Amino acid sequence: MRTGIVHANGIDIAYDAFGNEAHPPVVLVMGLGTQRLAWSDDFCEELAAAARHVIRFDNRDVGESTHLPELGRPTLLDMARRRAPYGLEDMADDLVGLLDALSIEAAHVVGASLGGFIAQTAAIRSTSRVTSLTLIMTSTGSRRVGQASLKVGWRLLRRPSVDDKQSAVELAVATNELIGSPGYPTDEDRIRKIAGASYDRSYDPDGYRRQLAASIGQPDRTP
Secondary structure, three states, X not given: OEEEEEEEOOEEEEEEEEOOOOOOEEEEEOOOOOOHHHOOHHHHHHHHHOOOEEEEEOOOOOOOOOOOHHHOOOOHHHHHXXXXXXXXXXXXXXXXXXXXXXXXXXXXXXXXXXXXXXHHHHHHHOHHHEEEEEEEOXXXXXXXXXXXXXXXXXXXXXXXXXXXXXXXXXXXXXXXXXXXXXXXXXOHHHHHHHHHHHHHHOOOHHHHHHHHHHHHOOOOOOO
16 A cells, blocks of 8 residues: 555645556545545455555545635534535545546546545546546435435534544444444444544544535536
């Protein structure tokens, strides 16, 4: 694994790369408030072993990429009015800027949840840069189809801010139990490990709110 930070689209983006740079690139885009660690080392190494150049990165406002506290903390009223400090377009341009900085002409892009919104937006805005899309637990931004349940949506909006590591870990476990598949058990040990490591690297509840506001304010990409 190779780790680095590039300056792209006006911010610093932290990333890890796996495998041979001569192989087809695959970029992994993680979801709301979640660091690149959620794409596990084992998963990335398995893809790299299949002759892929794998890149995972921290979106803005999480992990080791640039945080934007100067943009403030969106309120519930801001989100009800679909007002956000930045949009998915900005986050998609971060992704394309990362490709530019790494001299990657085009990549297979894999997006989970919010990462899927970002990946779709990048494909629409910069079509030639996206070789293929793999979309996981995400939607087109439609207000009618693919929306979270009221229970989940309210929990995401009202997620409490905590100020210690143990509480942050327990919050991550509770959130994953809420949004996870009812058909498969939650791997609490893995979630606790990722959440603890993420807290040690960077814990930013306001950054989560800014990402959430961008998600709520997204357009409908269905057409």
